[in-house]
Amino acid sequence: MVSAAVAFEAGAGSSLDLRGVSHRFALEGAPLDVLDAIDLRVGAGEFVALLGPSGCGKSTLLRLVAGLDPPSEGELFADGEPIAGPHPSRVVVLQDPTLYPWRTVSANVALGLEARGVLRAQRARVGETLRLVGLSEFANAWPHQLSGGMAQRVALARALVNDPKLLILDEPLGKLDSLTRLTMQGEIASLWRRAGFTALLVTHDIEEALLMATRIVVLSERPARIKADIRVEKPYPRHRGDPELVARRHEILGLLGFESAW
Secondary structure: OOOOOOOOOOOOOOOEEEEEEEEEEEEOOEEEEEEEEEEEEEOOOOEEEEEOOOOOOHHHHHHHHHOOOOOOEEEEEEOOEEOOOOOOOEEEEOOOOOOOOOOOHHHHHOHHHHHOOOHHHHOHHHHHHHHHOOOHHHOOOOHHHOOHHHHHHHHHHHHHOOOOOEEEEEOOOOOOOHHHHHHHHHHHHHHHHHHOOEEEEEOOOHHHHHHHOOEEEEEOOOOEOEEEEEEOOOOOOOOOOOHHHHHHHHHHHHHOOOHHHO
């Protein structure tokens, strides 16, 4: 479980503004439209989940927000500035923790600080962030000695040590067992509430989105368009059996074309 809070800057989240964002790939010489005129505003400190059919373009949208790819059309802004490439303030956490097996837990967490040339001055942050995710005792462990949930905590610590303004989560819990996933859902929501960053989550799990996010953006089949933007204004911690969340789940299933699954 996560431990006592570390002194992150409260309210340090980044705002996002996507204006007419479309994207396409070349597939066998023909254009494949993936995103279609996405307009989306995310306020600083919000936790927004993206839901939609498999292959609709959710992860592509995250890549554009991270600055890893430019959009085919439209513009993206972070705190009013155009997103023209990757930036340390926008950090991605993937489904696979991608830890370097030849580096200890603390050395993996320190990667971002090391790459930015600030490790010597900010080395104490590595230990502080490991305490935040409950892994202080494993600072000198090797990745092969960790469970799946612990490895994902290391990946989160590696992101959080850089004080991100935007944490981009691309199905970060997708490979975990169900019990570990439940625990991690609560821990990520708790970290977000403490640290004040903005979070953008891609997930296929409706309950996960309802338990963690303040807004759920439902996307259509490819090319993705926004079908619904649903606010979830329940206090934390949330519970699966809450009648309001159950009703929201039914609503989202309908939007995704699964009314009969209810």
